[in-house]
Amino acid sequence: MPMIWPRLLERLASGDPVVGVEEARRWGRLEFERAVSLGIFRETEAARWIMCDVCPERHWSEVICVAGGRRMFISCPEEGSVNVEPWRLRQWRIDTGRLAEVVAKALDLSGAVRTIDLGRLFHLGRRRLAGRFRDLFLVAGDTDKLTADFEKLLRYDGWSSGVVLVPHANGCGAGAPSKLRVIDLCSVSQLADGMLTIDLDYITDCLGDDTPVRTDRSQTITAPPDAGWSEVSVVLHDTFMRVTIRGKEAERDYSQAGFRDPDQRLELLKLFAAARGTLHSDRISTVIQGDTPLRTRISRLRQLLQDLIEVDGDPIEHMKKANTYSCQFGIRLADHWGHPTPEGATWMDFSFHESPDGRLLVSVSQKQRFRARSRVNKVGPSTGEVAERDAPNGSLYSLEEMRLRTPAGKLTAEGAAFIKLVRSRGRLPRRGDDLTVLNLAKHLRDWTGVEEQPFRFSEGTDSWTALFACSSEIHPAE
Ligand SMILES: [Zn+2]
Known part of the structure; x- marks a missing residue:
């Protein structure tokens, strides 16, 4: 096996990063040239001292230059000037x-x-x-005094579980912060044919006792490497x-x-689900039982979610000012009946679109509407609002889910x-005291949580008009 890599790391660990031509040759000329073309070695100023090679x-x-640097010699006690x-x-x-x-690339890390x-x-x-996201660091220098490096890492923001690679460990991991693991780069990597490889399985083993504790049956849910928590949706049955x-x-x-x-974390997750993700x-504190502080409960749930779902980042954020905790992913209870209407939304913000499969796409516009419109326009919302059916906040519901059709169909x-x-763009020719319309109005108010009347x-015209936008792909309005 080429010896250049262990030698290089030895040099780094001892704090002597300059290599002379004769030593480079002993390390293997071809491997050294490859390391130079990798950019790991850069030629630096010429040596000013050299070992005599003509006497025993x-x-x-010291090298003596004469004739403006055109001639160089050393003086040897036996041979005179050489x-x-x-x-x-x-x-x-x-x-x-x-x-x-080069190390980052071998570890298959993204980013700079x-x-x-x-x-x-x-x-x-x-x-x-080993079951969670880790930040990887490198000390590329002597390993005698890592305490200052540890302190710098603790001051470096935004990581919670770290691995620091050092050229030669030799027990220098003592004194490392508990959230940081020191790993000997020399024993997990090799450089051959101009290519650095790192044994990730070995690193995983080193982190073994730090792997999340789980039962035999627990199973991680994989995700695309760049997926964020906002792309995750959880339904609790x-x-x-x-x-x-x-x-x-x-x-x-x-x-x-x-x-x-039972599990306090599941209890808390269900609470989040019932509240559609955000809790004050x-x-x-008024709902949960027991003495465990809320912060501890949240952080345990956070850890479980990070271990369960392979998505980077914080799944539950604390909004300090509002003193609320907010899930960064969608969450609801399976049997929860109702639409997660944003605070302050009115019927004017709603749109119902019947898709070809018969389900309803329900969206609530996030933008502020001109409220006076609801008072001047009695004919119903303009058809232009159909464009909002592609709104990213839309949710699809079957008529069964909305309890407008029985399970029997x-x-x-x-x-x-x-x-x-919906199929007549929000217009319904029925009498003013039509009981079905009045019941439907109550049903929709309950389902959305919007208190005002929807019709x-x-x-x-002796007809009812919806305040929300209606459109359909099954039976387009004329
Ligand atoms: Zn000599």
Whole structure:
């Protein structure tokens, strides 16, 4: 095996990053040239001292230049002045910044390497290892005094579980912060044929006792590497949870998901689901039992979610000002009846669109509407609002889910009226005291949580008009 890599790391660990031409040759000329073309070694200033190679003494001599640098020699006690060829004075310095890039690439990390301490301490990037996301760092210098590096890493923001690679560990991991693991780069990597490889399995093993504790049945849910929590949606059923990431569904019963029975974390997650993801601290405290502080509960749930779902980042954020905790993913209870209407929304913000499969796409416009419109326009919302059917906040509901059709497939009276209304762009020719319309209005108010009436009756046309936008792909209005 080529010896250049261990030698290079030895040099780094001892704090002597400059290599002379003769030593480079001993390391293997071809491998050294490859390391130079990788950029790990850069040629630096010529040596000013050199070892005498003409007498048996092997003594060091300073190089003397004469004739404006055209002639160089050393003085030997036995042989007198000895000529020195310029190539013997060539030297290379280890480029630690480039080394960090090469190590980051071998670790398959995304993003750019960041310098924490110039020439010495680097943030290589981030990846999932042994069940959770870790930040990887490199000390590319002597390993005698790592305490200062540890302190710098603790001050470096935005990581919670880290691995720091050092050229040679030799027990220098003592004194490392608990959230940081020191790993000997020399024993997990090799450089051959100009290619650095790192044994990730070995690193994973080193992190073994830091792997999330889980039962045999627990199963991680994979996600595309660049997926964010906003792309995750979780629906809690009685005995299992369904997790959807970019349209891909996975189901885990609660023990597979890593919950015990009973489990405070599951209790809290259900609370979040019932509240559609956002909870005020005070409200949680009044509902949950036991002495465990809320912060601890949240952080345990956060950890479980990070272990269960392979998505980077914080799944539950704390909004300090509002004193609320907010899930960064969609979450609801499976049996929850109703639409998650945003605070302050009115019927004017709603649109109902019947899609070809008969389900309804319900969207609530996030933009502020001109409220006076509801008072001047009695004919109903303009058809221009159909464009909002592509709104990213839309949700699809079956008529069964909205309880407008029975599980046996029969439309209720309200359901029939509602479909008619949607297909005629929000207009329903019925009497002012029509009981079905009045019941439908109550049903929709309950379902959305919007208190105002969704319909207006017009004496002139003897018909009802919806305040929300209606459109249909099944029976387009004329
Ligand atoms: Zn000599």
